[in-house]
Amino acid sequence: MTQSDSRITAGMIVIGDEILSGRTKDVNIGAVADFCTDLGIDLAEVRVVSDEMDSIVEAVNALRARYTYVFTSGGIGPTHDDITADAIAQAFGVALPINAQARAMLEARWKETGTEVNEARLRMARIPEGADLIVNSVSAAPGFRIGNVHVMAGVPVIMRSMLEALAPTLEGGKKVSSVAIRAAVGEGTLGGPLGVLQTEYPDVKMGSYPQMGKDRVMTELVLRSSDEARLAEAADKVRAMVAAAHEKAGIAPPDAE
Amino acid sequence: MTQSDSRITAGMIVIGDEILSGRTKDVNIGAVADFCTDLGIDLAEVRVVSDEMDSIVEAVNALRARYTYVFTSGGIGPTHDDITADAIAQAFGVALPINAQARAMLEARWKETGTEVNEARLRMARIPEGADLIVNSVSAAPGFRIGNVHVMAGVPVIMRSMLEALAPTLEGGKKVSSVAIRAAVGEGTLGGPLGVLQTEYPDVKMGSYPQMGKDRVMTELVLRSSDEARLAEAADKVRAMVAAAHEKAGIAPPDAE
Numbered sequence: 085m086t087q088s089d090s091r092i093t094a095g096m097i098v099i100g101d102e103i104l105s106g107r108t109k110d111v112n113i114g115a116v117a118d119f120c121t122d123l124g125i126d127l128a129e130v131r132v133v134s135d136e137m138d139s140i141v142e143a144v145n146a147l148r149a150r151y152t153y154v155f156t157s158g159g160i161g162p163t164h165d166d167i168t169a170d171a172i173a174q175a176f177g178v179a180l181p182i183n184a185q186a187r188a189m190l191e192a193r194w195k196e197t198g199t200e201v202n203e204a205r206l207r208m209a210r211i212p213e214g215a216d217l218i219v220n221s222v223s224a225a226p227g228f229r230i231g232n233v234h235v236m237a238g239v240p241v242i243m244r245s246m247l248e249a250l251a252p253t254l255e256g257g258k259k260v261s262s263v264a265i266r267a268a269v270g271e272g273t274l275g276g277p278l279g280v281l282q283t284e285y286p287d288v289k290m291g292s293y294p295q296m297g298k299d300r301v302m303t304e305l306v307l308r309s310s311d312e313a314r315l316a317e318a319a320d321k322v323r324a325m326v327a328a329a330h331e332k333a334g335i336a337p338p339d340a341e
Numbered sequence: 342m343t344q345s346d347s348r349i350t351a352g353m354i355v356i357g358d359e360i361l362s363g364r365t366k367d368v369n370i371g372a373v374a375d376f377c378t379d380l381g382i383d384l385a386e387v388r389v390v391s392d393e394m395d396s397i398v399e400a401v402n403a404l405r406a407r408y409t410y411v412f413t414s415g416g417i418g419p420t421h422d423d424i425t426a427d428a429i430a431q432a433f434g435v436a437l438p439i440n441a442q443a444r445a446m447l448e449a450r451w452k453e454t455g456t457e458v459n460e461a462r463l464r465m466a467r468i469p470e471g472a473d474l475i476v477n478s479v480s481a482a483p484g485f486r487i488g489n490v491h492v493m494a495g496v497p498v499i500m501r502s503m504l505e506a507l508a509p510t511l512e513g514g515k516k517v518s519s520v521a522i523r524a525a526v527g528e529g530t531l532g533g534p535l536g537v538l539q540t541e542y543p544d545v546k547m548g549s550y551p552q553m554g555k556d557r558v559m560t561e562l563v564l565r566s567s568d569e570a571r572l573a574e575a576a577d578k579v580r581a582m583v584a585a586a587h588e589k590a591g592i593a594p595p596d597a598e
Contacts, residue, residue, distance in 0.1 A: 121363050
C-alpha cells in the first residue's frame with residue numbers, strides 16, 4: 085500500500101469465557117470493525133481470549149507493541165471472573181488502586197438508584213495507576229485508557245457508548261472508501277482477470293466474496309482505497325471485466341450495485 | 342481444574358479482511374465455539390487475521406503448537422486474495438501441488454453444473470502435501486487437515502458442513518455440563534458471595550453475566566463442570582445464595598431458570 089507509512093492501525097482483544105464456550109455470540113468485533121473503518125483506522129487483528137490472567141496479559145502486551153491502538157471488551161464488572169483491570173495493571177507493571185473519580189461516578193449513580201455500596205461493586209472503581217477514564221453513560225462503571233490500550237465493557241450497548249466517548253480522542257487515518265460491484269457469475273469465473281487487475285492497482289485492495297443466491301451463484305467484489313481517483317478508475321475496469329463475463333455467460337447482469 | 346491433564350483444547354483462526362473491515366459480520370466463531378463445547382473440546386483462543394501471508398503463517402504456527410486442534414475459516418476460494426492454502430503450506434514447510442482427489446471432486450461438480458475449468462478455479466484443488474481432504478457437501482471445493490490444523494471455508498453454511506464432516510475424526514474431551522441460574526439483582530450484589538463459592542468449588546467454573554432488562558437489572562450466573570455431582574452441589578449453594586439476595590432485597594425471584 086502506498087500510504088503504509090501513515091497507516092493508523094488497531095488490534096482488538098475480546099475477553100470472556102462466554103464467547104469461547106458459545107454461550108454468548110460476540111457482536112463487539114463487528115462494532116469495533118465498523119468504528120475503525122469509519123475513522124480510517126485499519127483494524128489489523130482480533131484475539132478472543134479466556135478470563136485467565138496469563139492469556140489476557142500476553143495478548144495485551146503482544147498487540148499494544150504492534151498497533152497504534154488496542155481496544156478490549158469484557159471483564160470489567162464486579163465479579164471474581166472480571167479480571168481485565170488486574171491484567172492490564174500487570175501488563176503495564178502499575179498498581180491498581182481505587183480511583184477517586186471512578187468511585188465518585190459510581191457512588192453518584194448508586195445514590196440515585198439506591199444501590200448498596202459493597203466490596204464487589206467497588207472492584208469496578210479499581211483503575212490502573214496513570215489511566216484516564218472512559219465515560220460509561222449507560223451504567224456509570226467507567227472504562228479506561230492507559231498508554232494506547234482502551235479498556236471497555238463487554239455488554240454491547242455499553243461498549244458502543246464507550247466507543248462514542250473515546251472517538252474524539254483518537255487520531256483517524258486517511259479515510260478508506262469502498263465500491264461494491266455485484267456479479268451474477270461465480271468467483272471462479274472472475275478470479276483470473278481480477279487477479280490481473282489487482283496487480284495493475286496495488287493501491288486498491290480488491291476482495292471477492294461468494295454469495296449463494298437462491299437460484300444461482302453470485303459474487304460481490306469489493307474495492308477499497310484511500311485514493312478516490314484510483315479507486316474510481318479501478319472500479320470502472322472491474323465493471324467492464326464483469327460485464328464481459330456476463331456477456332460471455334449469456335446472462336443478464338444483476339440488480340443495481 | 343482437576344481434569345487439566347486430560348483437557349482437549351482448540352484454537353481458531355478466522356481469516357479475512359472483510360471481517361476486520363466490518364463489511365461481513367462473523368458468525369463462524371460462535372459456530373466453532375458451540376461445536377467444541379458439544380464435543381467437550383475447550384476452545385481456548387480465537388484470532389481474526391487479515392488476508393496477508395505473514396499474519397496467517399504466524400497465527401497458524403502459534404496456535405498449532407499450543408492447542409490439541411486448530412480450526413481455520415476463510416480464504417480457500419478461487420481468487421487472488423484466497424491465500425490460506427499457500428500460508429498453511431508455508432507454515433508446515435511443504436509443497437502445494439494440485440491434489441488429484443480434490444481436482445476430481447471439483448471436476449465432477451463442474452461437469453454437473455456445466456462450469457468451465459479454468460486456472461482460478463483450479464486454485465481450489467491446490468492442497469498442501471500430506472494433507473487429508475475435508476469433504477464439502479455444499480459446493481465441492483474441499484477443506485483439508487494437515488497435522489492438527491483443520492482448514493475450512495469462510496462461507497458459514499459450508500464451514501458448518503465441514504465441521505459435520507470432520508467431527509467423527511476428532512477426539513472429544515470430558516463433556517462439560519452447565520447450569521444457568523437467573524437472579525433479579527445486579528451482579529454487584531452477588532459478586533462477593535459468588536467469589537466465596539468459587540473458592541470453595543475450584544472445579545466448577547462460575548461465570549456472571551449482567552443483563553439489562555426492561556425494568557430492572559438481572560444477572561445470569563452460569564456454572565460449568567465436567568463433574569456432574571460437584572456441579573449439582575455447587576448449583577444448590579448458588580441458588581440458596583441468590584434466594585437470600587432476593588429476600589434481602591425484598592423482591593420476587595425471576596421466572597424459572
